[in-house]
Every structure is written in C-alpha cells, then in structure tokens.
Amino acid sequence: MKSKKALGIFSHNLLIAVLCVIWLIPIVWLLCMSFSSSPSMNTSTFFPKEWSLTFYQKLFQPDTVNQFPMWFMNTFKIAVATCIISTCFVLMVAYATSFGKFKARKPLMNVAVILNLFPGVLTMIAVYFTLRTFGLTNSHIGLTLVYSASSGLGYLICKGFFDTVPRALCEAARLDGCSEARIFAQIIIPTSKPIIVYTIINSFLAPWMDFVYAKMILNAGISEKYTVAVGLYKMLDKSLINNYFTIFCCGGILVSIPIAVLFFIMQKFYVEGITAGAVKG
C-alpha cells in the first residue's frame, strides 16, 4: 500500500516534470543558441557544436544593423516616461471612479467599456495618421504618448482594489475637515501599496513587451531609434538572419532577464489583481 502511494506521487511529479521540460525546450534552445560560435542558426543539432561567448561581445559592438545598447537605452527611457504618466493616470481615474460621487460617473464608465472594445491596433492606425501630421512618427515622444495617453482606460483592476478600501476611513477624515485631495494623497495612496506596485511594474513592462506599436511608429526610422523589440525583429529579416541569428538570441536572453525578474515580482500582485478584477467584473 505504501509503495503504491509512493509510486503515485512519483508518477504525478514525473508528469509535471515532463510538462516543464516540454515548456522549457524552446527557452533552453534560445540559451544554447546564444552560446553558439557561428552567426547563423544551427539546424543540424540541438546543442551548438562549439560553445563561445563571441556573440555576446558582438552584441555590444554596434554595427549598421545591431545597435543593441542604444535600443536598450531607448526602451528604458520610453518605459520610465510611460511608467510615470500611466501610473498617475490609472490611479487618478481609478480613484475618481471608485470614490467619486458625481452624476457622470456611470455614463463615463460605460463609455470606457465601449472604447475598450475597439482593438488597440485599430485606433493605432488613426493615431499614426495624427502623429504623422504633427511629425511625431519615428520619435520617442510619439511612442511614449501612444503608450501612456490612453492609459486611463486600463483603470478597472485598480478600481476593483479601491472598491475594497473601507469607506469609514474616508468618512472619518472628512469629518476632521480633510480635503478630498488630502484623503487621496495621504490616506488612500499609502494604504494601497500592492496595487500601486502592480500598476507601476505593469506600466513599466508594457513598452518592453510591446511589439506592434513600436513597429508601427518606428518602422521607417533609422536603426539607432529603434526599441529592443523592433531592432531584434529586424535582425530576423530574410536577408539578415544568416548573419544575425545568434546575436538575436544573445539580445533576446539579455532583454528577457530584467523583464523576467520584474515579471516574477509582479506575479504575486498579478494573480491577485486579475482575480480581483474577474470577481468584480
């Protein structure tokens, strides 16, 4: 009986292990390829024939195609700017819709639902026209605006959190003659750390993870202005892939590490935030 139970536990964990291996094969391959000593893709064996760090060095020696250090800085700048604007917007909208008692509250929220139905790519095209009119395509300001200007629409998860904050807290402060602005800044914000961390990481990660908007806005520009996503994508162009595949893998690994770390930090909040949002509709 005991051995049967042990066998059950073993096979259960073996199944999970097999699943994990399947899930990790491509990632392991990425890692292996990045240590390859030839610039093109190795199609005959899973592991590279020779291991080397050559292409990690090459990644930091910019040429006409590869501008990785530059791309990294570009993305970082855009991400910081986006993060600041988006976090403020999301918190402001979430607070106003959760705590505010004004007539237009419900209608505004309904409008937001409808606006969220238009796929991002769709509005993107018209935004692209508009930005082009003002000469903001192929510029980082334009891309930052695209990421952050409409971020107020993503307020629902944050509002879900604010909805659970006890109202008695505010009532007490109001009786003490506290203004709404002070309630927001000195009572609600300090008690909402988890959701603020979540919002900050989330809006910081968006420009790192995004591909579509960056491609659309920066496509026609010069290599130096690209973000990591667009730059790495261009490396896999049919005419370049034979010379740049290994560098792509190195870049992929290096950009994934900080993102993955932040992602794991966020994961805890992420699960809570999403399920909270799901429960509250």
Next chain:
Amino acid sequence: MTAIKNGVAGFFAALGSFFGSFFNAIARGDAFVKLSLIIWGAGYFKRKQYVKALLMTLLEVGVILFSVFFAMQYVPKFGTLGTVQMEQVLNMQTMQMEFNDFDNSFLILLFSLFSFVVWAVAIVVWMRNVVNAYALQQAAEAGEHINSFKEDLRTFIGEKFHVTLLSLPVLGIVVFTVVPILLLIFVAFTNYDQQHMPPNALFTWVGLNNFKSLFSSGGMTVTFGYAFVRVLGWTLVWSFFATLTTYFGGILMSLLLNSKKTRVPKLWRLLLVITIAVPQFVSLLLVRNFFSNGGIVNTICANIGLTGFLRDVGLISTSYIPFLTAPGWAHVMIILINIWIGVPYQMLIATGVLMNLPTDQLESARVDGANKFQTFRYITMPYLLQVTAPTLVTDFVKNINNFNVIYLLTDGVYTTTNQLMANSQAKEVDLLVTWLFNLTQNYYNYKMAAVIGIMVFIVCAVFTLIAFNFVIGGDKEGTYQ
C-alpha cells in the same frame, strides 16, 4: 438586455434634464443670465465674480478666434475634402517651380473633426455656463453665500476633486482614442488608398462603396468579399480554440500543481512561468525559427523518419514538414504554439482563484463525509468555473485581436498560394487585425482597413454584450462596498 436598456434610458433622461435646466435658466433668468448667452462672463460679473467672468469671456474669445482663424480653413471643405490638386507651377517673379496652394484631404478631415469636437465641448460649456449663472442668481436672491474665486478654486480639491483627477486622463483618451476612432469611421466612407494619398492626390467621399466591396466578391480583381469571409471564419475558429484550449489547459495544470502529491510546487510553477516572462517578440520569433522549413525540428523529424512517413502517407508533398508555411499545418501549429504561450498565464489565474477557495465549504464537506472526488466535483470545480467563466468571454474577444501570436509567427514566413486571397492582400492564417495591419503598413489601403476595423469592432461588441448580459449578469459593484 436590461443593462443596455437602463443605460440608454438613463442617457436620454440625463440629456433631457440637462436641456430642461438650460431652457428653464433662459426663461427664468434675469437680464444678466440671458446676456451670458452672448457674453459668457455676464452672469458671473453681476454676482461680482470678476476673475471667473474674465476667464469665461477669455475662453469664449478663444473659441471664436479658433473658429475664425483655424476651423474656417478646413471645415468649409469638409463636404468635398478638397478640390485643388497639388501641382507645380512656375512662379514668374522668382522663375522657380513652386507648389500651388493645394488642398490636403487628410488634414481637412482631421482638423474638421478636431473642430467638431472642440465645438461640441464649447456648446456644452456654453449651456452649463447659463445654468450656472442662473443657479448663482437663485443663490443671490435667496441671500446665500456667493463663492469668491479662491473658494471656487478650493472646490477643485474638495467636492469637485474628481474633475481635477479626470481632466488630464480624459483629455488623453479623447485625443488618442476617441478622435482616432471617429477619424477611422470617417475614412471608411472615403477612397483613401494608395492612389489617393495626400498630399500628392486628393481623396473624397464615396458613400458605402467600401462596405459594398467588402461584401461582394465578383471576378478576380475584387476579392475582398472572398477574403473577408475566410479571414473572419479563421478569426472565429482561432479565437474559439485558442480560448478553450488555454482555459482548460490552465485549469488542469493548476489542479495538477496544487495537488497535495506535488513536491516543490513553487519550483515547477516558476519553470512554467518563464515561458510568459520572456517577451513574446523573443519567444515567438524563436519558435518560428525552431519550426522553420530548414529548422531544427525538421532536421530531427527527418532523422527519426517522421518526414518520410508523412510523405508516404500523403500528408506532405515536400522534403520537409511545412509547420508554418502551408495552410492546415500552420493553423494547427499556431493553436498549439498558443497553448504553449497561453496555458501558464491561465494557470496563474486559476491558481489565484484556487487559493481563495472558501475553506469553510471544504471543511463542512469533509465533515459530511464527502470523499476527495466529491469535494472536487461539487465544490472546487463549480467555484472555479463560476469565478473564471466571465474571463472566457473577455479572453475570446482578446484572442480575436491577438495580433502578436499570428503576426510574429507568420509574417514574412507564410505566403499564400491562393490568388484570390493574395489579390486582397490576405493570407489564410491572417486574423482580421493582422490583415488590417498589413493593408495599412504595406499596401496603404486605408479605406478597406477602416472598414475591416469597423467589422472587428462589431464582432467584439456583439460578443461583449452577450457576455455582459448573460455571464456577468449586471453590475455587482455595489455588493463589494
């Protein structure tokens, strides 16, 4: 459908009361209230709110200046979208070729639209202004306290704090979401495409022609109807399978990991989540090369004889397995690769839900003598499904617009052999959104992209409305406060 009905009814009721109070203010207001119809600051001036009066009047002057000097350049041409083609003419004075004073259809459309938005806001402000002036009159007549300018300012961190909070985000949304959507809807009724690209050429209104060509498929040249039906079909099939596979895959995986038998569950979870922690433009581009025609998977399949076997069976006619380059194969592969990307994400959500499982129910079930399977069947599963079911619909809509997976896996790799599809720049594996993206990025066919965009919106809206009314079942906001 009650939620929508209430929404619509509420909207018109609010609109009605707004107009009501406006006309009431005009009818009963004194001379200064009536005067503030023409000079915005008049009502405030009478009540000694001089700064506010000045600001409102300045705002009025601003709107008038905007209308005369800016809007008038564009709005009169809105009906035709411009008539003067760009030409080079010889300037007799300088003896050089110069451009004439040509019309730019796109700028006319954009700035007209912008003017309409400004005017709409101005009209609301104008009406509100009269209502406010009347309210001030009433307060003055009743001998109530009239706010000084400082006190008025203070309300913006007090009872009107929401206005302070919302103004900037709403401005961002209006400029970067609302105006673009309106612009796009207008473009759908024009002939804005590669032959009509401003500033070199003009485009103009064509009524419903673009919609007609989307729904008709005559001959070899006009194939948008043919392509649309197929692309829409694949979009729906893809969304259906992508949503269901990842949803149930995620639930199964989280149950597997949360089982008591699992050793080191945190490590396993970490390993699985690495897949989604890597940005999609890295992981998907990599997988696309992993499965490419001359890629590593094909080499392995050839070595173990799978390729030869499939050729003998007649499933492939090439010397490699066309994982991402042939219809059918590509469709299946895309859904499989999406499972790889999507299941860990759903697993995280399901895990979060499982952790919040009400323990008192489990406890009472145990006391009542339910075995493990019964607990799972009658408590865990229903709870999990009930909490996560609404996400099924939102995920379905998200998958309709799942640009990344399709674009990163197939762009530049998959080429269609179907001439009818190729004529309208579509591929068998395209979703509506990737088709739309290609039409604008590579073919400058903005008019058809706009029409397809409207179709995407309609599809998404239909599914979301169904979701709101049947799954989520109205507004639960109040119950959590």
